[in-house]
Amino acid sequence: MELAFVNPSSATLFAPTKALPSLFKHSSIRVFNVRCISNSTAGAAAGVLERPWKTSDARLVLEDGSVWKAKSFGATGTQVGEVVFNTSLTGYQEILTDPSYAGQFVLMTNPHIGNTGVNFDDEESMQCFLAGLVIRSLSISTSNWRCTKTLGDYLTERNIMGIYDVDTRAITRRLRQDGSLIGVLSTEEVKSDEELLEMSRSWDIVGNDSPLTVELGYLRKKHPLIVLAGVDLISDVSCTKPYEWVDRTSPNWDFNNEGRGEVFHVVAYDFGIKHNILRRLASYGCKITVVPSNWPASETLKMNPDGVLFSNGPGDPSAVPYAVETVKNIVGKAPVFGICMGHQLLGQALGGKTFKMKFGHHGGNHPVRNIRANRVEISAQNHNYAVDPASLPQGVEVTHVNLNDGSCAGLAFPALKVMSLQYHPEASPGPHDSDSVFGEFIVLMKQCKQQA
Ligand SMILES: NC(=O)CC[C@H](N)C(=O)O
Missing domain, CATH: 3.40.50.880 (Class I glutamine amidotransferase (GATase) domain)
Incomplete structure (x- = not known):
């Protein structure tokens, strides 16, 4: 019998990876393809190695007034964008690198994302242009023969925000019922819900001379708050x-x-x-x-x-x-x-x-x-x-x-x-x-x- 032994959260919870084969040496269970992937933001870098899970540290505030608590991965900060839902079951890397998503948060309806990491071949452009990624569950294990890095590390490198542990079904139903919504995604605790709501609501009324600025990941610079309708995003x-x-x-x-x-x-x-x-x-x-x-x-x-x-x-x-x-x-x-x-x-x-x-x-x-x-x-x-x-x-x-x-x-x-x-x-x-x-x-x- 072949059984994949997957470490559910942190290497500290179980025996070190190297010891696993010997643990099963006398049984018919074969251990293969075991990789421990630490969650980079919840892990050593943040100094919380002992805690095997992460608590909410991000909010998605939609212009309809709803506030969604979430856990962040990838980049940190505050980002404004239009939330759209994508029903593809596979291909998150191609979606992340499709320039047509510039200025948008892509919410994946498939609940399990990140399990194959990212690779060299699935890039659809040289950059990620989207505003951020919203998912239900971030895979705790990454395993694929082409994989070069985890999704979290990839987004961090590219300065793109991601959030998980979000009720993506509820948001999708809202979008289907009320139409696409502007949202603000933030990991900044100092910003109140009201402030973020105000940002999402003013997004379509302020022009290029607005004093309000947001950081658009792909431009890697402060950019005046802009509207998606009526704005040239292709240049x-x-x-x-x-x-x-x-x-x-x-x-x-x-x-x-x-x-x-x-x-x-x-x-x-x-x-x-x-x-x-x-x-x-x-x-x-x-x-x-x-x-x-x-x-x-x-x-x-x-x-x-x-x-x-x-x-x-x-x-x-x-x-x-x-x-x-x-x-x-x-x-x-x-x-x-x-x-x-x-x-x-x-x-x-x-x-x-x-x-x-x-x-x-x-x-x-x-x-x-x-x-x-x-x-x-x-x-x-x-x-x-x-x-x-x-x-x-x-x-x-x-x-x-x-x-x-x-x-x-x-x-x-x-x-x-x-x-x-x-x-x-x-x-x-x-x-x-x-x-x-x-x-x-x-x-x-x-x-x-x-x-x-
Ligand atoms: N994929 C695209 O070319 C998108 C076209 C256009 N920007 C739209 O949202 O309708």
């Missing part, structure tokens, strides 16, 4: 110079790697691009030039690309008119593919409007009807805004519909060689049902090249 997460991307999905992980043949040059606008979009394009045979969010359309067209990709990205799509203008100037001159923020920018460039949803879609289990293929795909989603299909002009086709709420999940304008998805065909994390859309983009580019 802070975009690259600053163009670069070439060559990495493909590793053959070990690629489930769809039939020979690709012809090479297409794609210019990819980085509005907060996830690495797996680039990897999937490269795996489908594209040569990729990534450009910053403010890269002029004229410069892109001078590169004579076979296609242009508009990426995912954080914040309100109606707050970035310069990006909509760029999209407008490219549409019709090269085949284009928009993903999430890119889809919302395309919707506006074609004459449509975007709106803020009640609590958005965040998770890896959203059913979408692919109208053209007449099939249902389970998709990975992460967005708070959507394109209003009623605002779109004639000729624009709604190609995908979210089956949870009937919202627009994909568009096409064949005459202008436009295609877009509101969700994430690259997954990471999430199901791969929609991966073939990258192949559809290749076909679009091929057709255009043949007609030229």
